[in-house]
Amino acid sequence: MAAALRVIEEEGVGVLTMRRLAREVGSTAMALYHHVRDKEELLLLLLDDYAAGLPRPELPEEPRERVVAAAMAMHEAVSGCPWAVDVLRADDLMSVGALWYPERIVDAAVRAGLTMEEAVDAYRIIWHYTAGEIGGRAAARRRREEGRPTHRERVFAELDAEEFPRLSQVAARWEELTVRDTYGKGVRALVHGLLP
Amino acid sequence: MAAALRVIEEEGVGVLTMRRLAREVGSTAMALYHHVRDKEELLLLLLDDYAAGLPRPELPEEPRERVVAAAMAMHEAVSGCPWAVDVLRADDLMSVGALWYPERIVDAAVRAGLTMEEAVDAYRIIWHYTAGEIGGRAAARRRREEGRPTHRERVFAELDAEEFPRLSQVAARWEELTVRDTYGKGVRALVHGLLP
DNA sequence: ATGCATTTTTATACATGTATAGAAACTAGC
DNA sequence: GCTAGTTTCTATACATGTATAAAAATGCAT
Numbered sequence: 001m002a003a004a005l006r007v008i009e010e011e012g013v014g015v016l017t018m019r020r021l022a023r024e025v026g027s028t029a030m031a032l033y034h035h036v037r038d039k040e041e042l043l044l045l046l047l048d049d050y051a052a053g054l055p056r057p058e059l060p061e062e063p064r065e066r067v068v069a070a071a072m073a074m075h076e077a078v079s080g081c082p083w084a085v086d087v088l089r090a091d092d093l094m095s096v097g098a099l100w101y102p103e104r105i106v107d108a109a110v111r112a113g114l115t116m117e118e119a120v121d122a123y124r125i126i127w128h129y130t131a132g133e134i135g136g137r138a139a140a141r142r143r144r145e146e147g148r149p150t151h152r153e154r155v156f157a158e159l160d161a162e163e164f165p166r167l168s169q170v171a172a173r174w175e176e177l178t179v180r181d182t183y184g185k186g187v188r189a190l191v192h193g194l195l196p
Numbered sequence: 197m198a199a200a201l202r203v204i205e206e207e208g209v210g211v212l213t214m215r216r217l218a219r220e221v222g223s224t225a226m227a228l229y230h231h232v233r234d235k236e237e238l239l240l241l242l243l244d245d246y247a248a249g250l251p252r253p254e255l256p257e258e259p260r261e262r263v264v265a266a267a268m269a270m271h272e273a274v275s276g277c278p279w280a281v282d283v284l285r286a287d288d289l290m291s292v293g294a295l296w297y298p299e300r301i302v303d304a305a306v307r308a309g310l311t312m313e314e315a316v317d318a319y320r321i322i323w324h325y326t327a328g329e330i331g332g333r334a335a336a337r338r339r340r341e342e343g344r345p346t347h348r349e350r351v352f353a354e355l356d357a358e359e360f361p362r363l364s365q366v367a368a369r370w371e372e373l374t375v376r377d378t379y380g381k382g383v384r385a386l387v388h389g390l391l392p
Numbered sequence: 393a394t395g396c397a398t399t400t401t402t403a404t405a406c407a408t409g410t411a412t413a414g415a416a417a418c419t420a421g422c
Numbered sequence: 423g424c425t426a427g428t429t430t431c432t433a434t435a436c437a438t439g440t441a442t443a444a445a446a447a448t449g450c451a452t
Contacts, residue, residue: 030410132328135331166303
């Protein structure tokens with residue numbers, strides 16, 4: 001795990017292969033499979049460690065603000081973790097070390113007056129939004145790094161202004177409009193719409 | 197494209213490999229690369245065709261209801277497309293054939309009183325939520341099909357009731373609580389929070 | 393028809409995750 | 423110290439996406 005972490009931090013998650021990690025610890029790739037089920041589990045364990053070591057921010061008392069703050073902390077935590085993206089789609093709970101976030105969110109939602117069922121719904125909806133936002137941004141960044149042409153360019157190039165007036169209107173500014181961080185805006189909207 | 201579509205529909209997206217597709221059309225894997233940049237582009241083209249052929253549902257006039265309806269139609273469209281999941285994270289626009297959805301959403305948002313910038317934000321936030329929801333559900337299904345133990349089980353097994361009272365409280369019912377479709381609830385919340 | 397340039401296809405190769413089979417190292421009981 | 427069983431590791435193999443280089447096919451001007 002330490003070796004894996006070192007490789008990731010020094011050279012990026014892209015170069016962490018099973019063979020590379022094996023070489024790093026003086027073993028063979030398949031030997032690693034005695035300790036982890038597959039590569040995803042390895043990354044999950046790393047994520048877990050990472051999450052467990054995160055500082056837990058002070059949260060406001062007011063329930064709605066509390067949910068927003070917890071969600072934004074969760075978002076920030078995952079954003080700062082380059083290998084999280086490959087694991088995120090795994091489930092609706094991130095990892096053991098990161099249970100702190102759902103616990104706070106569900107709790108605050110209940111305190112805001114939601115039933116337990118509603119609170120779980122609220123958490124999962126917030127989580128899906130979070131995962132989607134991070135996944136999208138990570139994919140975009142990766143694409144940019146690899147120099148691949150964004151799909152968007154092609155889309156906007158052959159845009160029919162008759163059929164899609166609104167999109168044509170913003171086509172030129174899309175890039176500019178979409179680099180801004182709108183995560184907070186989204187969570188706030190969700191909290192506004194989900195909590196009484 | 198037709199061959200790829202046939203393979204996917206008959207045997208699932210999992211068996212569509214470049215070599216298999218090549219065999220299907222009596223060629224070699226690398227020959228395909230003259231027509232598509234990579235496998236992702238192939239899937240994107242398929243998705244595009246699929247999206248272009250979708251029926252465009254009648255939408256309510258009232259702007260907020262219109263956004264909700266368009267979003268739900270978009271969600272349903274993507275859900276019904278098994279190979280969409282592998283492409284979705286690509287960007288914040290799905291594909292040319294699916295531009296109908298963002299166009300309606302942005303337009304309705306503007307008609308509801310948002311500025312163009314705000315409308316684009318709203319669309320992207322809804323899109324991220326949609327992508328996250330579908331990605332998560334697809335991952336869960338795949339995991340179930342492969343018989344892999346869900347990460348969640350392990351998480352809940354070693355849950356400390358002292359530290360995570362709320363989560364412990366729902367641990368046993370998590371499965372039951374999370375099979376329900378809460379997408380609509382989420383979009384409604386977003387629309388409620390984003391549109392004036 | 394012929395020679396050249398461009399398009400399209402093949403052959404081969406590599407890195408990757410991981411399955412399988414078996415070897416080696418270790419542990420417990422005597 | 424020896425044996426049987428278990429844990430851990432190694433060797434090899436395969437399917438996959440795709441890079442690279444070369445071959446073949448095609449189109450075009452003469």
